[in-house]
Amino acid sequence: MASSFLEIISRLFGWVYTLCWSLSFYPQPIVNFRRKSTSGTTVDFPAINILGFAAYFISNVAFLYSPHIRKEYALRHHGLTPTVQPNDVAFAAHATVLSAITLSQYFPAIWGFDKTANRGSRISKGxxxxxxxxxxxxxxxxxxxxxxxxxxxxxxxxxxxxxxTVSYIKLFVTLVKYFPQLVTNYRNRSTKGWSIAQILLDFAGGILSLGQLGIDSYLQHDWSGITGNPVKLALGNASIFFDILFMVQHYCLYTGKQGRALYEDEEDPLLGESGRPERTN
Structure with a gap:
Protein backbone atom coordinates (compact mmCIF):
# COMPACT_ATOMS: atom_id res chain seq x y z
CA MET A 1 0.00 0.00 0.00
CA ALA A 2 2.80 2.38 0.95
CA SER A 3 4.69 1.50 -2.23
CA SER A 4 1.66 2.24 -4.39
CA PHE A 5 1.22 5.59 -2.67
CA LEU A 6 4.88 6.48 -3.19
CA GLU A 7 4.64 5.49 -6.85
CA ILE A 8 1.74 7.91 -7.25
CA ILE A 9 3.71 10.65 -5.47
CA SER A 10 6.70 9.96 -7.71
CA ARG A 11 4.62 10.30 -10.86
CA LEU A 12 2.97 13.43 -9.47
CA PHE A 13 6.34 14.98 -8.63
CA GLY A 14 7.61 13.99 -12.05
CA TRP A 15 4.88 15.65 -14.05
CA VAL A 16 4.67 18.72 -11.80
CA TYR A 17 8.43 19.32 -12.02
CA THR A 18 8.18 18.79 -15.77
CA LEU A 19 5.41 21.39 -15.87
CA CYS A 20 7.41 23.86 -13.74
CA TRP A 21 10.59 23.43 -15.75
CA SER A 22 8.69 23.56 -19.03
CA LEU A 23 6.81 26.72 -18.07
CA SER A 24 10.10 28.32 -17.01
CA PHE A 25 11.05 28.61 -20.69
CA TYR A 26 8.14 30.92 -21.52
CA PRO A 27 8.61 34.07 -19.35
CA GLN A 28 11.88 35.19 -21.00
CA PRO A 29 10.76 35.04 -24.66
CA ILE A 30 7.48 36.67 -23.62
CA VAL A 31 9.35 39.49 -21.87
CA ASN A 32 11.61 39.89 -24.91
CA PHE A 33 8.62 40.02 -27.24
CA ARG A 34 6.79 42.61 -25.16
CA ARG A 35 9.89 44.79 -24.90
CA LYS A 36 10.81 44.18 -28.56
CA SER A 37 14.31 43.80 -27.22
CA THR A 38 16.73 41.27 -25.75
CA SER A 39 18.77 43.91 -23.92
CA GLY A 40 19.74 42.90 -20.40
CA THR A 41 20.13 39.27 -21.42
CA THR A 42 22.90 37.25 -23.04
CA VAL A 43 22.59 35.19 -26.22
CA ASP A 44 24.94 32.59 -24.75
CA PHE A 45 22.22 31.29 -22.44
CA PRO A 46 19.72 30.04 -25.04
CA ALA A 47 22.53 29.03 -27.41
CA ILE A 48 24.18 26.65 -24.98
CA ASN A 49 20.77 25.53 -23.71
CA ILE A 50 20.03 24.03 -27.12
CA LEU A 51 23.18 21.91 -26.89
CA GLY A 52 22.47 20.86 -23.33
CA PHE A 53 18.85 19.88 -23.75
CA ALA A 54 19.44 18.15 -27.08
CA ALA A 55 22.04 16.01 -25.30
CA TYR A 56 19.64 15.43 -22.41
CA PHE A 57 16.90 14.37 -24.83
CA ILE A 58 19.16 11.88 -26.61
CA SER A 59 20.39 10.30 -23.37
CA ASN A 60 16.88 10.06 -21.88
CA VAL A 61 15.48 8.44 -25.02
CA ALA A 62 18.31 5.89 -24.99
CA PHE A 63 17.88 5.01 -21.31
CA LEU A 64 14.11 4.74 -21.59
CA TYR A 65 13.54 3.13 -24.99
CA SER A 66 16.73 1.39 -26.11
CA PRO A 67 16.69 -2.33 -25.14
CA HIS A 68 20.45 -2.54 -25.68
CA ILE A 69 21.25 0.41 -23.39
CA ARG A 70 18.78 -0.78 -20.75
CA LYS A 71 20.38 -4.23 -20.80
CA GLU A 72 23.84 -2.77 -20.29
CA TYR A 73 22.49 -0.57 -17.51
CA ALA A 74 21.00 -3.60 -15.76
CA LEU A 75 24.33 -5.45 -15.96
CA ARG A 76 26.02 -2.59 -14.13
CA HIS A 77 23.28 -1.86 -11.59
CA HIS A 78 22.18 -5.15 -10.05
CA GLY A 79 19.57 -5.93 -12.70
CA LEU A 80 17.67 -2.68 -12.13
CA THR A 81 16.23 -0.42 -14.81
CA PRO A 82 17.16 3.27 -15.31
CA THR A 83 15.20 5.79 -13.23
CA VAL A 84 14.49 7.87 -16.34
CA GLN A 85 10.76 8.56 -16.74
CA PRO A 86 8.65 9.55 -19.78
CA ASN A 87 8.28 13.04 -18.31
CA ASP A 88 12.07 13.44 -18.55
CA VAL A 89 11.91 12.81 -22.31
CA ALA A 90 8.95 15.16 -22.74
CA PHE A 91 10.69 17.91 -20.80
CA ALA A 92 13.96 17.61 -22.73
CA ALA A 93 12.20 17.78 -26.11
CA HIS A 94 10.12 20.78 -25.09
CA ALA A 95 13.13 22.59 -23.61
CA THR A 96 15.14 22.14 -26.80
CA VAL A 97 12.39 23.67 -28.93
CA LEU A 98 11.77 26.63 -26.58
CA SER A 99 15.51 27.33 -26.33
CA ALA A 100 15.67 27.50 -30.12
CA ILE A 101 12.75 29.94 -30.18
CA THR A 102 14.42 32.15 -27.57
CA LEU A 103 17.68 32.06 -29.51
CA SER A 104 15.86 33.21 -32.65
CA GLN A 105 14.87 36.41 -30.84
CA TYR A 106 18.48 37.54 -30.97
CA PHE A 107 18.05 37.91 -34.72
CA PRO A 108 15.90 41.10 -34.83
CA ALA A 109 14.74 40.65 -38.41
CA ILE A 110 12.86 37.45 -37.51
CA TRP A 111 10.75 39.06 -34.78
CA GLY A 112 10.68 42.65 -35.95
CA PHE A 113 12.72 43.87 -32.98
CA ASP A 114 14.53 47.19 -33.11
CA LYS A 115 17.96 46.38 -34.52
CA THR A 116 19.64 49.20 -32.61
CA ALA A 117 18.40 47.70 -29.34
CA ASN A 118 19.60 44.20 -30.09
CA ARG A 119 23.21 44.52 -31.12
CA GLY A 120 25.94 42.41 -29.55
CA SER A 121 24.01 39.17 -30.01
CA ARG A 122 26.96 37.22 -31.31
CA ILE A 123 27.61 33.94 -29.50
CA SER A 124 30.86 34.13 -27.53
CA LYS A 125 33.92 32.15 -28.56
CA GLY A 126 33.80 30.20 -25.31
CA THR A 165 29.12 10.89 -22.28
CA VAL A 166 26.21 12.58 -24.04
CA SER A 167 24.42 13.04 -20.71
CA TYR A 168 27.54 14.53 -19.11
CA ILE A 169 27.45 17.22 -21.78
CA LYS A 170 24.13 18.35 -20.35
CA LEU A 171 25.64 18.30 -16.88
CA PHE A 172 28.60 20.42 -17.98
CA VAL A 173 26.33 22.85 -19.81
CA THR A 174 24.22 23.30 -16.67
CA LEU A 175 27.32 24.09 -14.63
CA VAL A 176 28.50 26.86 -16.97
CA LYS A 177 25.44 28.28 -18.72
CA TYR A 178 24.31 30.59 -15.92
CA PHE A 179 27.60 32.43 -15.46
CA PRO A 180 27.32 34.85 -18.43
CA GLN A 181 23.90 36.05 -17.25
CA LEU A 182 25.02 36.31 -13.62
CA VAL A 183 27.96 38.46 -14.73
CA THR A 184 25.71 40.54 -17.00
CA ASN A 185 23.37 41.26 -14.08
CA TYR A 186 26.36 42.16 -11.92
CA ARG A 187 27.82 44.54 -14.50
CA ASN A 188 24.44 46.18 -15.11
CA ARG A 189 23.75 46.32 -11.36
CA SER A 190 20.27 45.18 -12.35
CA THR A 191 18.18 42.19 -13.39
CA LYS A 192 16.15 44.37 -15.76
CA GLY A 193 15.30 42.40 -18.89
CA TRP A 194 15.97 39.07 -17.16
CA SER A 195 12.74 37.33 -16.11
CA ILE A 196 12.68 36.25 -12.44
CA ALA A 197 9.55 34.17 -13.13
CA GLN A 198 11.63 31.62 -15.04
CA ILE A 199 13.97 31.32 -12.04
CA LEU A 200 11.14 30.69 -9.55
CA LEU A 201 9.66 27.99 -11.77
CA ASP A 202 13.09 26.47 -12.32
CA PHE A 203 13.70 26.41 -8.55
CA ALA A 204 10.41 24.59 -7.88
CA GLY A 205 11.19 22.10 -10.64
CA GLY A 206 14.62 21.37 -9.18
CA ILE A 207 13.19 20.55 -5.75
CA LEU A 208 10.57 18.21 -7.20
CA SER A 209 13.04 16.55 -9.56
CA LEU A 210 15.28 15.58 -6.65
CA GLY A 211 12.22 14.39 -4.74
CA GLN A 212 11.18 12.06 -7.57
CA LEU A 213 14.70 10.68 -7.92
CA GLY A 214 14.86 9.93 -4.20
CA ILE A 215 11.46 8.23 -4.13
CA ASP A 216 12.26 6.08 -7.18
CA SER A 217 15.52 4.92 -5.63
CA TYR A 218 13.79 4.15 -2.33
CA LEU A 219 11.16 2.07 -4.12
CA GLN A 220 13.94 0.06 -5.78
CA HIS A 221 15.59 -0.43 -2.36
CA ASP A 222 18.85 0.56 -4.00
CA TRP A 223 20.34 4.04 -3.97
CA SER A 224 22.31 3.24 -7.11
CA GLY A 225 19.21 4.61 -8.83
CA ILE A 226 20.66 7.98 -7.89
CA THR A 227 24.29 7.27 -8.74
CA GLY A 228 23.12 5.52 -11.93
CA ASN A 229 21.40 8.73 -13.04
CA PRO A 230 24.02 11.33 -12.04
CA VAL A 231 22.83 13.91 -14.56
CA LYS A 232 19.31 14.14 -13.15
CA LEU A 233 20.78 14.41 -9.64
CA ALA A 234 23.24 17.10 -10.65
CA LEU A 235 20.68 19.00 -12.72
CA GLY A 236 18.40 19.40 -9.73
CA ASN A 237 21.19 20.50 -7.39
CA ALA A 238 22.86 22.84 -9.90
CA SER A 239 19.55 24.46 -10.86
CA ILE A 240 18.69 25.10 -7.22
CA PHE A 241 22.12 26.59 -6.50
CA PHE A 242 22.11 29.02 -9.41
CA ASP A 243 18.44 29.88 -8.95
CA ILE A 244 19.24 30.99 -5.41
CA LEU A 245 22.02 33.24 -6.74
CA PHE A 246 19.61 34.84 -9.23
CA MET A 247 16.99 35.34 -6.51
CA VAL A 248 19.59 37.02 -4.29
CA GLN A 249 20.49 39.35 -7.18
CA HIS A 250 16.86 40.18 -7.93
CA TYR A 251 15.35 40.43 -4.45
CA CYS A 252 18.33 41.52 -2.36
CA LEU A 253 21.17 43.12 -4.29
CA TYR A 254 19.49 44.98 -7.13
CA THR A 255 15.91 45.36 -5.96
CA GLY A 256 14.30 48.53 -7.24
CA LYS A 257 17.33 49.47 -9.33
CA GLN A 258 17.01 50.32 -13.00
CA GLY A 259 20.60 49.41 -13.68
CA ARG A 260 23.86 51.17 -14.36
CA ALA A 261 23.94 52.93 -17.73
CA LEU A 262 25.97 51.07 -20.33
CA TYR A 263 27.18 53.29 -23.11
CA GLU A 264 27.77 52.31 -26.70
CA ASP A 265 31.46 53.10 -26.38
CA GLU A 266 31.92 50.79 -23.39
CA GLU A 267 33.11 47.32 -24.32
CA ASP A 268 31.40 44.37 -22.69
CA PRO A 269 33.90 41.54 -22.04
CA LEU A 270 31.12 39.01 -22.43
CA LEU A 271 30.55 40.14 -26.00
CA GLY A 272 34.11 40.82 -27.06
CA GLU A 273 35.04 43.27 -29.74
CA SER A 274 32.11 42.36 -31.98
CA GLY A 275 29.37 44.13 -30.06
CA ARG A 276 28.53 46.92 -27.63
CA PRO A 277 25.80 46.70 -25.01
CA GLU A 278 23.04 49.26 -25.21
CA ARG A 279 22.14 51.80 -22.59
CA THR A 280 19.55 50.25 -20.22
CA ASN A 281 16.16 51.92 -20.28
Whole structure:
Protein backbone atom coordinates (compact mmCIF):
# COMPACT_ATOMS: atom_id res chain seq x y z
CA MET A 1 0.00 0.00 0.00
CA ALA A 2 2.80 2.38 0.95
CA SER A 3 4.69 1.50 -2.23
CA SER A 4 1.66 2.24 -4.39
CA PHE A 5 1.22 5.59 -2.67
CA LEU A 6 4.88 6.48 -3.19
CA GLU A 7 4.64 5.49 -6.85
CA ILE A 8 1.74 7.91 -7.25
CA ILE A 9 3.71 10.65 -5.47
CA SER A 10 6.70 9.96 -7.71
CA ARG A 11 4.62 10.30 -10.86
CA LEU A 12 2.97 13.43 -9.47
CA PHE A 13 6.34 14.98 -8.63
CA GLY A 14 7.61 13.99 -12.05
CA TRP A 15 4.88 15.65 -14.05
CA VAL A 16 4.67 18.72 -11.80
CA TYR A 17 8.43 19.32 -12.02
CA THR A 18 8.18 18.79 -15.77
CA LEU A 19 5.41 21.39 -15.87
CA CYS A 20 7.41 23.86 -13.74
CA TRP A 21 10.59 23.43 -15.75
CA SER A 22 8.69 23.56 -19.03
CA LEU A 23 6.81 26.72 -18.07
CA SER A 24 10.10 28.32 -17.01
CA PHE A 25 11.05 28.61 -20.69
CA TYR A 26 8.14 30.92 -21.52
CA PRO A 27 8.61 34.07 -19.35
CA GLN A 28 11.88 35.19 -21.00
CA PRO A 29 10.76 35.04 -24.66
CA ILE A 30 7.48 36.67 -23.62
CA VAL A 31 9.35 39.49 -21.87
CA ASN A 32 11.61 39.89 -24.91
CA PHE A 33 8.62 40.02 -27.24
CA ARG A 34 6.79 42.61 -25.16
CA ARG A 35 9.89 44.79 -24.90
CA LYS A 36 10.81 44.18 -28.56
CA SER A 37 14.31 43.80 -27.22
CA THR A 38 16.73 41.27 -25.75
CA SER A 39 18.77 43.91 -23.92
CA GLY A 40 19.74 42.90 -20.40
CA THR A 41 20.13 39.27 -21.42
CA THR A 42 22.90 37.25 -23.04
CA VAL A 43 22.59 35.19 -26.22
CA ASP A 44 24.94 32.59 -24.75
CA PHE A 45 22.22 31.29 -22.44
CA PRO A 46 19.72 30.04 -25.04
CA ALA A 47 22.53 29.03 -27.41
CA ILE A 48 24.18 26.65 -24.98
CA ASN A 49 20.77 25.53 -23.71
CA ILE A 50 20.03 24.03 -27.12
CA LEU A 51 23.18 21.91 -26.89
CA GLY A 52 22.47 20.86 -23.33
CA PHE A 53 18.85 19.88 -23.75
CA ALA A 54 19.44 18.15 -27.08
CA ALA A 55 22.04 16.01 -25.30
CA TYR A 56 19.64 15.43 -22.41
CA PHE A 57 16.90 14.37 -24.83
CA ILE A 58 19.16 11.88 -26.61
CA SER A 59 20.39 10.30 -23.37
CA ASN A 60 16.88 10.06 -21.88
CA VAL A 61 15.48 8.44 -25.02
CA ALA A 62 18.31 5.89 -24.99
CA PHE A 63 17.88 5.01 -21.31
CA LEU A 64 14.11 4.74 -21.59
CA TYR A 65 13.54 3.13 -24.99
CA SER A 66 16.73 1.39 -26.11
CA PRO A 67 16.69 -2.33 -25.14
CA HIS A 68 20.45 -2.54 -25.68
CA ILE A 69 21.25 0.41 -23.39
CA ARG A 70 18.78 -0.78 -20.75
CA LYS A 71 20.38 -4.23 -20.80
CA GLU A 72 23.84 -2.77 -20.29
CA TYR A 73 22.49 -0.57 -17.51
CA ALA A 74 21.00 -3.60 -15.76
CA LEU A 75 24.33 -5.45 -15.96
CA ARG A 76 26.02 -2.59 -14.13
CA HIS A 77 23.28 -1.86 -11.59
CA HIS A 78 22.18 -5.15 -10.05
CA GLY A 79 19.57 -5.93 -12.70
CA LEU A 80 17.67 -2.68 -12.13
CA THR A 81 16.23 -0.42 -14.81
CA PRO A 82 17.16 3.27 -15.31
CA THR A 83 15.20 5.79 -13.23
CA VAL A 84 14.49 7.87 -16.34
CA GLN A 85 10.76 8.56 -16.74
CA PRO A 86 8.65 9.55 -19.78
CA ASN A 87 8.28 13.04 -18.31
CA ASP A 88 12.07 13.44 -18.55
CA VAL A 89 11.91 12.81 -22.31
CA ALA A 90 8.95 15.16 -22.74
CA PHE A 91 10.69 17.91 -20.80
CA ALA A 92 13.96 17.61 -22.73
CA ALA A 93 12.20 17.78 -26.11
CA HIS A 94 10.12 20.78 -25.09
CA ALA A 95 13.13 22.59 -23.61
CA THR A 96 15.14 22.14 -26.80
CA VAL A 97 12.39 23.67 -28.93
CA LEU A 98 11.77 26.63 -26.58
CA SER A 99 15.51 27.33 -26.33
CA ALA A 100 15.67 27.50 -30.12
CA ILE A 101 12.75 29.94 -30.18
CA THR A 102 14.42 32.15 -27.57
CA LEU A 103 17.68 32.06 -29.51
CA SER A 104 15.86 33.21 -32.65
CA GLN A 105 14.87 36.41 -30.84
CA TYR A 106 18.48 37.54 -30.97
CA PHE A 107 18.05 37.91 -34.72
CA PRO A 108 15.90 41.10 -34.83
CA ALA A 109 14.74 40.65 -38.41
CA ILE A 110 12.86 37.45 -37.51
CA TRP A 111 10.75 39.06 -34.78
CA GLY A 112 10.68 42.65 -35.95
CA PHE A 113 12.72 43.87 -32.98
CA ASP A 114 14.53 47.19 -33.11
CA LYS A 115 17.96 46.38 -34.52
CA THR A 116 19.64 49.20 -32.61
CA ALA A 117 18.40 47.70 -29.34
CA ASN A 118 19.60 44.20 -30.09
CA ARG A 119 23.21 44.52 -31.12
CA GLY A 120 25.94 42.41 -29.55
CA SER A 121 24.01 39.17 -30.01
CA ARG A 122 26.96 37.22 -31.31
CA ILE A 123 27.61 33.94 -29.50
CA SER A 124 30.86 34.13 -27.53
CA LYS A 125 33.92 32.15 -28.56
CA GLY A 126 33.80 30.20 -25.31
CA UNK A 127 30.34 28.83 -26.07
CA UNK A 128 31.33 27.98 -29.64
CA UNK A 129 34.34 26.06 -28.31
CA UNK A 130 32.11 24.15 -25.88
CA UNK A 131 29.81 23.11 -28.73
CA UNK A 132 32.69 21.97 -30.91
CA UNK A 133 34.42 20.25 -28.01
CA UNK A 134 31.25 18.35 -27.10
CA UNK A 135 30.99 16.95 -30.61
CA UNK A 136 34.63 15.86 -30.50
CA UNK A 137 34.23 14.16 -27.10
CA UNK A 138 31.15 12.19 -28.15
CA UNK A 139 32.81 11.21 -31.41
CA UNK A 140 35.90 10.06 -29.52
CA UNK A 141 33.85 7.97 -27.08
CA UNK A 142 31.97 6.34 -29.97
CA UNK A 143 35.25 5.54 -31.72
CA UNK A 144 36.69 3.90 -28.60
CA UNK A 145 33.59 1.77 -28.06
CA UNK A 146 33.54 0.68 -31.70
CA UNK A 147 37.11 -0.57 -31.28
CA UNK A 148 36.36 -2.37 -28.01
CA UNK A 149 32.93 -3.79 -28.82
CA UNK A 150 33.98 -7.23 -27.59
CA UNK A 151 34.58 -5.95 -24.04
CA UNK A 152 32.31 -7.09 -21.21
CA UNK A 153 29.60 -4.37 -20.94
CA UNK A 154 29.62 -4.83 -17.17
CA UNK A 155 33.23 -3.80 -16.71
CA UNK A 156 34.60 -2.66 -20.07
CA UNK A 157 33.73 -0.05 -22.64
CA UNK A 158 30.16 -0.29 -23.94
CA UNK A 159 27.64 1.84 -25.81
CA UNK A 160 26.12 2.91 -22.52
CA UNK A 161 29.35 4.82 -21.94
CA UNK A 162 28.65 6.85 -25.08
CA UNK A 163 25.20 7.67 -23.73
CA UNK A 164 26.72 8.63 -20.40
CA THR A 165 29.12 10.89 -22.28
CA VAL A 166 26.21 12.58 -24.04
CA SER A 167 24.42 13.04 -20.71
CA TYR A 168 27.54 14.53 -19.11
CA ILE A 169 27.45 17.22 -21.78
CA LYS A 170 24.13 18.35 -20.35
CA LEU A 171 25.64 18.30 -16.88
CA PHE A 172 28.60 20.42 -17.98
CA VAL A 173 26.33 22.85 -19.81
CA THR A 174 24.22 23.30 -16.67
CA LEU A 175 27.32 24.09 -14.63
CA VAL A 176 28.50 26.86 -16.97
CA LYS A 177 25.44 28.28 -18.72
CA TYR A 178 24.31 30.59 -15.92
CA PHE A 179 27.60 32.43 -15.46
CA PRO A 180 27.32 34.85 -18.43
CA GLN A 181 23.90 36.05 -17.25
CA LEU A 182 25.02 36.31 -13.62
CA VAL A 183 27.96 38.46 -14.73
CA THR A 184 25.71 40.54 -17.00
CA ASN A 185 23.37 41.26 -14.08
CA TYR A 186 26.36 42.16 -11.92
CA ARG A 187 27.82 44.54 -14.50
CA ASN A 188 24.44 46.18 -15.11
CA ARG A 189 23.75 46.32 -11.36
CA SER A 190 20.27 45.18 -12.35
CA THR A 191 18.18 42.19 -13.39
CA LYS A 192 16.15 44.37 -15.76
CA GLY A 193 15.30 42.40 -18.89
CA TRP A 194 15.97 39.07 -17.16
CA SER A 195 12.74 37.33 -16.11
CA ILE A 196 12.68 36.25 -12.44
CA ALA A 197 9.55 34.17 -13.13
CA GLN A 198 11.63 31.62 -15.04
CA ILE A 199 13.97 31.32 -12.04
CA LEU A 200 11.14 30.69 -9.55
CA LEU A 201 9.66 27.99 -11.77
CA ASP A 202 13.09 26.47 -12.32
CA PHE A 203 13.70 26.41 -8.55
CA ALA A 204 10.41 24.59 -7.88
CA GLY A 205 11.19 22.10 -10.64
CA GLY A 206 14.62 21.37 -9.18
CA ILE A 207 13.19 20.55 -5.75
CA LEU A 208 10.57 18.21 -7.20
CA SER A 209 13.04 16.55 -9.56
CA LEU A 210 15.28 15.58 -6.65
CA GLY A 211 12.22 14.39 -4.74
CA GLN A 212 11.18 12.06 -7.57
CA LEU A 213 14.70 10.68 -7.92
CA GLY A 214 14.86 9.93 -4.20
CA ILE A 215 11.46 8.23 -4.13
CA ASP A 216 12.26 6.08 -7.18
CA SER A 217 15.52 4.92 -5.63
CA TYR A 218 13.79 4.15 -2.33
CA LEU A 219 11.16 2.07 -4.12
CA GLN A 220 13.94 0.06 -5.78
CA HIS A 221 15.59 -0.43 -2.36
CA ASP A 222 18.85 0.56 -4.00
CA TRP A 223 20.34 4.04 -3.97
CA SER A 224 22.31 3.24 -7.11
CA GLY A 225 19.21 4.61 -8.83
CA ILE A 226 20.66 7.98 -7.89
CA THR A 227 24.29 7.27 -8.74
CA GLY A 228 23.12 5.52 -11.93
CA ASN A 229 21.40 8.73 -13.04
CA PRO A 230 24.02 11.33 -12.04
CA VAL A 231 22.83 13.91 -14.56
CA LYS A 232 19.31 14.14 -13.15
CA LEU A 233 20.78 14.41 -9.64
CA ALA A 234 23.24 17.10 -10.65
CA LEU A 235 20.68 19.00 -12.72
CA GLY A 236 18.40 19.40 -9.73
CA ASN A 237 21.19 20.50 -7.39
CA ALA A 238 22.86 22.84 -9.90
CA SER A 239 19.55 24.46 -10.86
CA ILE A 240 18.69 25.10 -7.22
CA PHE A 241 22.12 26.59 -6.50
CA PHE A 242 22.11 29.02 -9.41
CA ASP A 243 18.44 29.88 -8.95
CA ILE A 244 19.24 30.99 -5.41
CA LEU A 245 22.02 33.24 -6.74
CA PHE A 246 19.61 34.84 -9.23
CA MET A 247 16.99 35.34 -6.51
CA VAL A 248 19.59 37.02 -4.29
CA GLN A 249 20.49 39.35 -7.18
CA HIS A 250 16.86 40.18 -7.93
CA TYR A 251 15.35 40.43 -4.45
CA CYS A 252 18.33 41.52 -2.36
CA LEU A 253 21.17 43.12 -4.29
CA TYR A 254 19.49 44.98 -7.13
CA THR A 255 15.91 45.36 -5.96
CA GLY A 256 14.30 48.53 -7.24
CA LYS A 257 17.33 49.47 -9.33
CA GLN A 258 17.01 50.32 -13.00
CA GLY A 259 20.60 49.41 -13.68
CA ARG A 260 23.86 51.17 -14.36
CA ALA A 261 23.94 52.93 -17.73
CA LEU A 262 25.97 51.07 -20.33
CA TYR A 263 27.18 53.29 -23.11
CA GLU A 264 27.77 52.31 -26.70
CA ASP A 265 31.46 53.10 -26.38
CA GLU A 266 31.92 50.79 -23.39
CA GLU A 267 33.11 47.32 -24.32
CA ASP A 268 31.40 44.37 -22.69
CA PRO A 269 33.90 41.54 -22.04
CA LEU A 270 31.12 39.01 -22.43
CA LEU A 271 30.55 40.14 -26.00
CA GLY A 272 34.11 40.82 -27.06
CA GLU A 273 35.04 43.27 -29.74
CA SER A 274 32.11 42.36 -31.98
CA GLY A 275 29.37 44.13 -30.06
CA ARG A 276 28.53 46.92 -27.63
CA PRO A 277 25.80 46.70 -25.01
CA GLU A 278 23.04 49.26 -25.21
CA ARG A 279 22.14 51.80 -22.59
CA THR A 280 19.55 50.25 -20.22
CA ASN A 281 16.16 51.92 -20.28
Missing amino acids: IVLIIIGSAIVVGGASFIVSLKHDDDPKSGWAWIDVIY
